[in-house]
Amino acid sequence: MNSLPVEPLSEASFAPFGWMLGRGFPPGADPLGVAHPLTDFWHEHDFDTGPGGAPEVLWVDYRKADFQAQALEAHWLTEQAVVPIRGGALIQVMAPSLDGQQRPDVSRARAFLIEPGQGICMRAGAWHASLVLAPTVTCMMLTRRSTTRDLVDHLRHQAPARESSVVRLAQPIALARPTGPA
Numbered sequence: 208m209n210s211l212p213v214e215p216l217s218e219a220s221f222a223p224f225g226w227m228l229g230r231g232f233p234p235g236a237d238p239l240g241v242a243h244p245l246t247d248f249w250h251e252h253d254f255d256t257g258p259g260g261a262p263e264v265l266w267v268d269y270r271k272a273d274f275q276a277q278a279l280e281a282h283w284l285t286e287q288a289v290v291p292i293r294g295g296a297l298i299q300v301m302a303p304s305l306d307g308q309q310r311p312d313v314s315r316a317r318a319f320l321i322e323p324g325q326g327i328c329m330r331a332g333a334w335h336a337s338l339v340l341a342p343t344v345t346c347m348m349l350t351r352r353s354t355t356r357d358l359v360d361h362l363r364h365q366a367p368a369r370e371s372s373v374v375r376l377a378q379p380i381a382l383a384r385p386t387g388p389a
Contacts, residue, residue, distance in 0.1 A: 209381075210274075210381045210382055210383035211300070211316060211317070211318050211380055211381065211382050211383065212318065212382075212383045213298055213318045213319070213320050213382055213383060213384075213385045214317060214318065214319055214320065215319075215320055216319045216320060216321050216322070216325050216327070218230060220317070220319070221301075221319060221327060223301075223303060224301040224303070224317075224327075224329055224330060224333045224335075225286065225327055225328045225329040225330045225333055226251075226252050226327070226328045227325065227326075227327060228251050228252060228288065228290060228325065228326030228327060228328055229251075229290070229324050229325040229326050230251070232247050232249050233249055237249050237250060252288075252328050254286055254288065254328065254349055255285070255286050255331070256284070256285045256286070256350075256351040257284035257285050257331065257351065258284075260284060260285055260351040260352070260353060260354075261351065261352045261353070262349060262350070262351065262352070263349070263350055263351065263352040263355055264347065264348070264349055265347075265348040265349075265350060265355065266345060266346070266347060266348075267289075267345070267346045267347075267348050268343050268344070268345050268346075269297060269337045269338070269339045269343070269344045269345075269346060270339065270342065270343050270344075271336075271337065271338045271339060272338065272339050272340065272341070272342065273338070274338065274381065274382040274383075274384060275338075275379040275380065275381050275382065276300045276316075276336035276338065276376065276379060276380040276382070277336075277375060277376055277379045278336060278373055278374060278375045278376060279300070279302060279311045279313075279334040279335060279336050279373075279374050279376065280334065280335060280336070280358075280371055280372065280373045280374070281304070281309070281311070281332050281333060281334045281335070281371065281372050282329075282331060282332075282350070282351070282354050282358075282370060282371045283309070283331060283332055283370055283371065283372070284331060284351060284353075284354060284370050285331055285350060285351035285354050285370075286328050286329060286330060286331055286349075287328070287329050287335075287348065287349070287350045287351075287354075288326060288327065288328040288329070288347075288348065288349040288350075289321070289326060289327055289329075289337070289346050289347075289348050290321075290325070290326030290327075290346060290347045290348075291321055291322070291323045291325075291326075291344050291345070291346050292323060292345055292346060292347055293323070293344070293345040294339070294341045294342075294343050294344040294345055295323070295339065295340055295341035295344050296320050296321060296322045296323065296339075296340055296341075296344070297320075297321045297337055297338075297339060297344050297346060298318055298319070298320055298321070298337070298338040298339065298340065298382065298385075299318070299319050299321055299327060299335055299336075299337055300316060300317075300318045300335060300336040300337075300338065300380055300382070301316065301317050301318070301319065301329070301333060301334065301335050302315060302316040302317075302333075302334040302335075303315055303333070303334070304332055304334065309332075309372055310374065311334035311374060311376075313376060313378075313380060316380055318380075318382050320385055326347075328349075334374075336380075338382065340385070351370070353370060354370045354371060357369055357370040357371060358370070358371050361373070
């Protein structure tokens with residue numbers, strides 16, 4: 208079995224799955240940003256929770272460090288943003304859906320290294336799994352409140368998920384260990 212390489216995160220490489228966050232101050236005029244000697248701020252992305260969705264900020268501790276994605280999940284109604292803030296980098300495995308189906312196309316999976324100070328915003332329906340290089344990586348997540356409640360009910364009580372899907376993979380996706388600092 209071949210190992211999936213872990214790619215550095217870039218705007219172009221992540222585009223099939225969503226948007227890179229933390230790109231730095233944009234060149235040229237940004238009507239929603241300002242560069243000032245005391246602080247810079249700029250527009251990164253308009254977050255979409257879908258119709259009737261309320262946004263929610265979560266702190267998430269990831270501890271899966273075995274370099275294998277045994278399952279993938281997708282959220283059908285909302286985007287989901289993840290930004291590592293403590294403990295090191297996050298590895299995000301991404302896969303598109305099979306054409307016309309709510310199943311992942313594992314043959315087109317990719318893995319991205321997301322360093323602290325970077326982030327991603329995944330499109331609704333993007334299949335994903337999160338792994339880490341350190342014992343625990345804490346991330347800030349922006350998601351939809353009803354999607355969190357639905358997923359918690361599914362995981363705790365095995366209730367059918369309505370806003371998300373979790374698929375256990377027949378063959379886990381093995382990742383190649385990144386080389387160099389992370």
